[in-house]
Amino acid sequence: MAQPIPIPERMKRPPRPMPEQRPEERIKNFNEVPLGYSVEDAIYEAQRCLQCQKPTCVAGCPAEVNIPGFIQKIVEEDFAGAYLEILKTNSLPAVCGRVCPQEEQCQKTCVYAKKGKPIYIGKLERFVADWARKHNIRENPPQVKREQRVAVVGSGPAGFTCASDLARKGYRVTIFEALHKLGGVLMYGIPEFRLPKEIVDWEINKAKDLGIEMVTNFVVGLTKSVDELAEEFDAIFLANGAGAPKFMQIPGENLNDVCSANEFLTRSNLMKSYLFPEYDTPIKVGEKVAVIGAGNVAMDAARTALRLGAKEVHIVYRRTREEAPARAEEIVHAEEEGVIFDFLTLPVRILGDEKGNVTGMECIRMRLGEPDESGRRRPIPIENSNFIIKVDMVIDALGTMANPLVARSATGVRTNKWGYFEVDEKTCATSREGIFAGGDIIRGSATVISAIGDGKKAARAIDEYLSRGGSLRKSRKPAP
Amino acid sequence: MAKIISKNEIAPDIYSLLVQAPLIAAKARPGQFVILMVREKGERIPLTIADYDRERGTIRMVFEVVGKTTAMLSKLNEGDDLYSLVGPLGIPSEIKHYGTVTVVGGGIGVAPVYPIARELKRAGNRVIAIIGARSKKLLIMEEEMRSVSDELLVTTDDGSYGRKGFVTGPLAELLARGEKIDKIWAIGPAVMMKAVCEVTKPYGIETITSLNATMLDGTGMCGTCRVTVAGETKFACVDGPEFNGHHVDWVEFINRLARYKQQEKMAYELYKSRGDA
Ligand SMILES: Cc1cc2nc3c(=O)[nH]c(=O)nc-3n(C[C@H](O)[C@H](O)[C@H](O)COP(=O)(O)OP(=O)(O)OC[C@H]3O[C@@H](n4cnc5c(N)ncnc54)[C@H](O)[C@@H]3O)c2cc1C
Numbered sequence A: 001m002a003q004p005i006p007i008p009e010r011m012k013r014p015p016r017p018m019p020e021q022r023p024e025e026r027i028k029n030f031n032e033v034p035l036g037y038s039v040e041d042a043i044y045e046a047q048r049c050l051q052c053q054k055p056t057c058v059a060g061c062p063a064e065v066n067i068p069g070f071i072q073k074i075v076e077e078d079f080a081g082a083y084l085e086i087l088k089t090n091s092l093p094a095v096c097g098r099v100c101p102q103e104e105q106c107q108k109t110c111v112y113a114k115k116g117k118p119i120y121i122g123k124l125e126r127f128v129a130d131w132a133r134k135h136n137i138r139e140n141p142p143q144v145k146r147e148q149r150v151a152v153v154g155s156g157p158a159g160f161t162c163a164s165d166l167a168r169k170g171y172r173v174t175i176f177e178a179l180h181k182l183g184g185v186l187m188y189g190i191p192e193f194r195l196p197k198e199i200v201d202w203e204i205n206k207a208k209d210l211g212i213e214m215v216t217n218f219v220v221g222l223t224k225s226v227d228e229l230a231e232e233f234d235a236i237f238l239a240n241g242a243g244a245p246k247f248m249q250i251p252g253e254n255l256n257d258v259c260s261a262n263e264f265l266t267r268s269n270l271m272k273s274y275l276f277p278e279y280d281t282p283i284k285v286g287e288k289v290a291v292i293g294a295g296n297v298a299m300d301a302a303r304t305a306l307r308l309g310a311k312e313v314h315i316v317y318r319r320t321r322e323e324a325p326a327r328a329e330e331i332v333h334a335e336e337e338g339v340i341f342d343f344l345t346l347p348v349r350i351l352g353d354e355k356g357n358v359t360g361m362e363c364i365r366m367r368l369g370e371p372d373e374s375g376r377r378r379p380i381p382i383e384n385s386n387f388i389i390k391v392d393m394v395i396d397a398l399g400t401m402a403n404p405l406v407a408r409s410a411t412g413v414r415t416n417k418w419g420y421f422e423v424d425e426k427t428c429a430t431s432r433e434g435i436f437a438g439g440d441i442i443r444g445s446a447t448v449i450s451a452i453g454d455g456k457k458a459a460r461a462i463d464e465y466l467s468r469g470g471s472l473r474k475s476r477k478p479a480p
Numbered sequence B: 001m002a003k004i005i006s007k008n009e010i011a012p013d014i015y016s017l018l019v020q021a022p023l024i025a026a027k028a029r030p031g032q033f034v035i036l037m038v039r040e041k042g043e044r045i046p047l048t049i050a051d052y053d054r055e056r057g058t059i060r061m062v063f064e065v066v067g068k069t070t071a072m073l074s075k076l077n078e079g080d081d082l083y084s085l086v087g088p089l090g091i092p093s094e095i096k097h098y099g100t101v102t103v104v105g106g107g108i109g110v111a112p113v114y115p116i117a118r119e120l121k122r123a124g125n126r127v128i129a130i131i132g133a134r135s136k137k138l139l140i141m142e143e144e145m146r147s148v149s150d151e152l153l154v155t156t157d158d159g160s161y162g163r164k165g166f167v168t169g170p171l172a173e174l175l176a177r178g179e180k181i182d183k184i185w186a187i188g189p190a191v192m193m194k195a196v197c198e199v200t201k202p203y204g205i206e207t208i209t210s211l212n213a214t215m216l217d218g219t220g221m222c223g224t225c226r227v228t229v230a231g232e233t234k235f236a237c238v239d240g241p242e243f244n245g246h247h248v249d250w251v252e253f254i255n256r257l258a259r260y261k262q263q264e265k266m267a268y269e270l271y272k273s274r275g276d277a
């Protein structure tokens, strides 16, 4: 067993980076970029943790992971114990360890952060989860059994977390998912080279150990309405995500080789088009591709395009690098792989030929003005600065919005002007008793960890609601 | 998963598939469709619900073998399971009493037109149906169509049965002789729907077409099914598939249908030469 090391020594130790595939190699494959810690790396990094009496890191984690607790178990080389410690509050450690914006969350509030070398909490979490998967460590099925039934709409991180937490408390939970595979954005959006689908599958399928029933190919709002589910279930959690793509609404956007990042990534990830024709769903990539936007989704689309064989990929963004919403790590990865960044550039028109193929994109240069409501400096077009980028494919990665299918079928559940469900911030309760909502469908596209946080809050509130005798089946139907 | 109850070849390369799908059968209405996958490595393809039996919990699809997925589908047999089946998707046809309606079905399009005609008839409309195919042996569902229409006109491109020519022929005559028609449904290949709209537009009769855009999820999540209708972008899967054909940008629609042609052709050729990989 590894020994704790003296405090001064811990504080002197430099953090341990994670080895990565080299850029020249990784753009030729879809394998994961960071390669993971060895046992030795993990212990070395874990030994740096000060085991603070008042761990400030935990406050930065919406999943309330007992960070010093699981790190101590790594030091003790009890990796299974570390895993079970994380699972107590977070059902998706292999996912979070990879895609949480740790630099904005737990690592930001770690006491070491001020010195610029926080403990690599995410990397340690990933190590523990990968070890558990390799050794098939499973959680015990819940001991208590309760009669009440809860329906969860959507199998993304919000729905999955709420379902797992409630199942652990003994409730009978059913997840309804529109697609043929579970996992939401984890499955269809985030690419293989950042989050291998095999890992998502394993992590999600653990839910079966908890006795959760999982129904795929079921579109709530069409196959059955929320109102119908309300007659069969005692409580409902709506976690259908914000899945509808936004477009620029500029001329030429319906040309053949213009698509949403959702389409491009769904083809590649969910349908595994990068293995076409072994898999049947086709995908097309241009020689010169422009991706519009600079969030995580844009980076994912750009890096996928490179791997599918594009010769030149541009990220076109109307502000500058400082305002780009993507994680710093993702921008660096994209840059290393050769993605070209065109900042302060706004597309105004996409050009095509008579067959509908893209031949170029007309843009205008921008400059930054005064800060707007969001605190970011407003981009202002520079007159007569129009120019054409020669591209043959355009991918819109402008974010997503609410899909109205679920809301339309839920009488008495209020939405705001963007179509997101209005909820009580503390409980995720909607305007209709017994119906709760969380994840991207209450705030627009955000993060995996905030969706998990909502799932946890909702599970607690649903438990409380059902424990005090509440039930949708018993409550009166709201007036339409 | 959904079990296949029966599969019949009703014309060369055209199959009728009856599938156990109680949840879908309970909700299905004319004009709606499903998305299915033949196998785990498969593609998600949309097919119209050509009929449904709420009591037996079954739905029927009629499809033509045009590529790899439909070829694989045609190889499945009674008792086999589809890998996945989801629906009913899309907005149902607006069925009500209009007076006299004309339904036009071309080729495989006769299948989706059938439940629409049946429900229009049930709603008290006088139904004039025009159905057509390339030749006699490719004409499908003639008897079913006859049973739900007051008048049935049949055309074949080669004249091997019924009137020689396209479905637009009898439709143009109907309109020219001053028949009072309140609404038209036209479903079939894109070029046929476009041609029908050109015929009906001068008369100002609303002409509903069902846009078989290429689709992926079918729930409004990807936007691959974008079409321009009356100058606005719509998603065929959730805003349609039916739209007033007079407002559809047909040139764009037909261009977009060909987006993956090369890849699809390659996959089909490969499949024909060595089976599914
Ligand atoms: C490409 C991409 C990259 C991202 N990268 C990161 C990252 O690195 N880090 C990070 O923290 N976040 C990232 N995000 C954001 C993050 O993935 C989301 O915030 C998170 O997944 C939201 O979770 P959710 O549970 O609310 O919804 P989702 O994950 O969207 O899941 C919703 C589920 O509900 C299903 N559904 C929808 N409608 C219905 C219906 N009518 N009936 C039944 N089921 C339905 C959907 O099919 C889906 O499976 C990324 C997002 C994308 C698109």
Ligand SMILES: Cc1cc2nc3c(=O)[nH]c(=O)nc-3n(C[C@H](O)[C@H](O)[C@H](O)COP(=O)(O)OP(=O)(O)OC[C@H]3O[C@@H](n4cnc5c(N)ncnc54)[C@H](O)[C@@H]3O)c2cc1C
Pocket (backbone or CB within 6 Å): B033, B043, B045, B046, B047, B048, B049, B061, B062, B063, B064, B065, B066, B067, B068, B069, B070, B071, B108, B111, B112, B211, B212, B213, B214, B215, B241, B257, B258, B261, B264, B265, B268
């Ligand atoms: C809402 C909707 C309802 C449909 N209903 C039916 C139906 O009831 N019966 C039926 O046979 N087909 C129907 N289709 C078309 C059907 O989805 C396609 O025939 C099928 O996807 C072809 O798959 P494949 O792999 O066999 O052929 P592919 O290899 O994908 O295509 C082969 C050829 O068909 C063309 N093609 C591909 N997709 C379509 C399409 N969506 N429309 C027209 N041409 C296409 C391709 O350009 C190519 O030339 C419907 C489509 C939609 C969107």
Ligand code: SF4
Pocket (backbone or CB within 6 Å): A060, A061, A062, A063, A064, A065, A067, A090, A096, A097, A100, A102, A105, A106, A107, A121, A122, A125, A449
């Ligand atoms: S779940 Fe995310 S935020 Fe919480 S400790 Fe793990 S990496 Fe940090």
Ligand code: SF4
Pocket (backbone or CB within 6 Å): A048, A049, A050, A051, A052, A055, A056, A057, A058, A067, A068, A109, A110, A111, A112, A119, A121
């Ligand atoms: S704040 Fe940092 S050092 Fe302290 S317990 Fe948390 S991870 Fe360890």
Ligand code: FES
Pocket (backbone or CB within 6 Å): B214, B215, B216, B217, B218, B219, B220, B221, B222, B223, B224, B225, B226, B235, B236, B237, B238
């Ligand atoms: S098929 Fe994806 S949005 Fe219509």
